[in-house]
Amino acid sequence: xxxxxxxxxxxxxxxxxxxxxxxxxxxxxxxxxxxxxxxxxxxxxxxxxxxxxxxxxxxxxxxxxxxxxxxxxxxxxxxxxxxxxxxxxxxxxxxxxxxxxxxxxxxxxxxxxxxxxxxxxxxxxxxxxxxxxxxxxxxxxxxxxxxxxxxxxxxxxxxxxxxxxxxxxxxxxxxxxxxxxxxxxxxxxxxxxxxxxxxxxxxxxxxxxxxxxxxxxxxxxxxxxxxxxxxxxxxxxxxxxxxxxxxxxxxxxxxxxxxxxxxxxxxxxxxxxxxxxxxxxxxxxxxxxxxxxxxxxxxxxxxxxxxxxxxxxxxxxxxxxxxxxxxxxxxxxxxxxxxxxxxxxxxxxxxxxxxxxxxxxxxxxxxxxxxxxxxxxxxxxxxxxxxxxxxxxxxxxxxxxxxxxxxxxxxxxxxxxxxxxxxxxxxxxxxxxxxxxxxxxxxxxxxxxxxxxxxxxxxxxxxxxxxxxxxxxxxxxxxxxxxxxxxxxxxxxxxxxxxxxxxxxxxxxxxxxxxxxxxxxxxxxxxxxxxxxxxxxxxxxxxxxxxxxxxxxxxxxxxxxxxxxxxxxx
Numbered sequence: 180x181x182x183x184x185x186x187x188x189x190x191x192x193x194x195x196x197x198x199x200x201x202x203x204x205x206x207x208x209x210x211x212x213x214x215x216x217x218x219x220x221x222x223x224x225x226x227x228x229x230x231x232x233x234x235x236x237x238x239x240x241x242x243x244x245x246x247x248x249x250x251x252x253x254x255x256x257x258x259x260x261x262x263x264x265x266x267x268x269x270x271x272x273x274x275x276x277x278x279x280x281x282x283x284x285x286x287x288x289x290x291x292x293x294x295x296x297x298x299x300x301x302x303x304x305x306x307x308x309x310x311x312x313x314x315x316x317x318x319x320x321x322x323x324x325x326x327x328x329x330x331x332x333x334x335x336x337x338x339x340x341x342x343x344x345x346x347x348x349x350x351x352x353x354x355x356x357x358x359x360x361x362x363x364x365x366x367x368x369x370x371x372x373x374x375x376x377x378x379x380x381x382x383x384x385x386x387x388x389x390x391x392x393x394x395x396x397x398x399x400x401x402x403x404x405x406x407x408x409x410x411x412x413x414x415x416x417x418x419x420x421x422x423x424x425x426x427x428x429x430x431x432x433x434x435x436x437x438x439x440x441x442x443x444x445x446x447x448x449x450x451x452x453x454x455x456x457x458x459x460x461x462x463x464x465x466x467x468x469x470x471x472x473x474x475x476x477x478x479x480x481x482x483x484x485x486x487x488x489x490x491x492x493x494x495x496x497x498x499x500x501x502x503x504x505x506x507x508x509x510x511x512x513x514x515x516x517x518x519x520x521x522x523x524x525x526x527x528x529x530x531x532x533x534x535x536x537x538x539x540x541x542x543x544x545x546x547x548x549x550x551x552x553x554x555x556x557x558x559x560x561x562x563x564x565x566x567x568x569x570x571x572x573x574x575x576x577x578x579x580x581x582x583x584x585x586x587x588x589x590x591x592x593x594x595x596x597x598x599x600x601x602x603x604x605x606x607x608x609x610x611x612x613x614x615x616x617x618x619x620x621x622x623x624x625x626x627x628x629x630x631x632x633x634x635x636x637x638x639x640x641x642x643x644x645x646x647x648x649x650x651x652x653x654x655x656x657x658x659x660x661x662x663x664x665x666x667x668x669x670x671x672x673x674x675x676x677x678x679x680x681x682x683x684x685x686x687x688x689x690x691x692x693x694x695x696x697x698x699x700x701x702x703x704x705x706x707x708x709x710x711x712x713x714x715x716x717x718x719x720x721x722x723x724x725x726x727x728x729x730x731x732x733x734x735x736x737x738x739x740x741x742x743x744x745x746x747x748x749x
């Protein structure tokens with residue numbers, strides 16, 4: 180590209196950005212963090228208030244401090260008074276670009292995008308972690324220009340996008356895919372000068388198209404999924420199409436789904452359920468559920484798993500363990516099973532390195548589903564969970580209990596006590612359970628004795644490598660194992676003598692299904708769950724107890740919480 184052409188392009192992109200979005204300048208140019216920003220995003224719900232006619236809009240009294248990302252200056256002039264913006268994940272951005280333009284590969288800049296980290300949220304698709312900061316904005320700028328240049332430089336690709344030769348038609352046609360809705364006449368008119376500038380300077384349709392594409396890819400209307408209109412009112416068909424597709428496909432809606440929105444197929448709960456049911460049968464839905472269960476179970480930690488000094492440990496088992504966990508939940512989802520199967524299944528996926536620790540032979544070269552033998556009931560008695568939550572060669576009752584309390588039962592745990600000494604060396608005749616009990620008594624006892632330790636001790640029959648044992652060995656001593664415990668569930672205090680009995684309780688306990696409903700709803704709604712969502716969780720939990728995971732999702736998309744706009748402010 181010539182220096183002259185580069186200068187024209189930079190000027191044109193700046194013009195297009197301003198005309199399409201109001202202000203999408205990088206945050207460092209808009210004042211210090213924490214300063215009042217017109218149209219600032221709020222806290223939970225990430226709603227933003229539309230500016231006044233003069234372009235102002237002061238922060239509402241009592242609102243959380245504004246964030247400093249791209250939404251900090253989002254100004255949708257002429258929009259309804261209420262709106263919510265939810266950023267695309269990096270994966271959604273990549274998939275959308277590939278699918279809209281029919282690309283099989285993307286520039287290195289795009290492939291190198293790093294997804295957000297969950298931070299204090301459960302999932303990386305939560306709107307609170309998807310704002311675009313200055314570094315992200317710079318990445319988007321570079322990637323958008325590279326993608327636009329590639330698409331415009333391939334005549335076949337460009338003709339597939341639009342067969343005509345007029346700029347307005349190109350803008351309207353491609354804009355519908357990229358903005359996930361039809362463009363208004365005003366939006367087309369604002370982009371027309373940009374197309375004309377490119378076409379006149381480069382002398383071709385492709386040059387004009389390149390500038391328009393680069394501008395659209397940098398627009399908040401592409402970078403964010405928007406919900407425009409008063410809070411509590413139903414989403415439009417196009418908004419629903421985008422919400423369903425970005426969640427269940429991790430990409431922008433295709434023409435079929437956009438056409439369904441235009442026909443009004445997404446105007447009713449039943450219509451939404453019909454479309455969602457079809458999407459859930461697509462192979463990509465399985466990948467989305469892998470994302471959910473992977474983050475729910477913290478499977479990314481397998482990349483850090485190490486058993487230092489344990490002779491039987493081969494680091495290559497980490498990949499087997501992670502894939503075995505994914506395959507287990509794949510089967511639950513694809514097989515139209517419910518949450519109870521997670522706690523009651525006696526089979527799991529076994530690789531050749533895992534077979535030894537299960538006491539199985541003939542595992543072959545890949546992962547195969549097998550019966551796991553006595554003492555193993557439910558996913559949480561399988562190697563992926565047990566080895567992930569363990570010390571080198573001993574069980575880790577504390578972290579097993581914390582995980583069960585937080586991620587399986589959603590039990591509130593307070594912060595850990597300060598200055599807790601390391602777990603001491605075991606004394607002669609002391610079981611691991613007795614050692615942990617003595618160690619955690621320094622915390623005052625209530626949190627550990629009531630919420631953590633009982634759940635963790637249920638798995639004492641499994642050592643640090645996940646191997647089943649009836650007794651534990653300490654030197655030359657053979658010590659009895661006590662896996663009994665009790666826990667105050669929402670149904671009251673219930674007791675068990677083994678992990679198998681605990682799994683039987685969890686399979687039917689309302690608290691288990693409420694917790695799973697909470698996690699799934701947060702993942703689907705892309706926000707934190709609040710007290711007002713309790714009726715929603717009750718309904719989803721009831722579906723979970725009697726139905727499949729797919730049925731829970733279909734129920735969720737029919738609810739007001741999913742169908743209606745949320746978080747708006749006057």
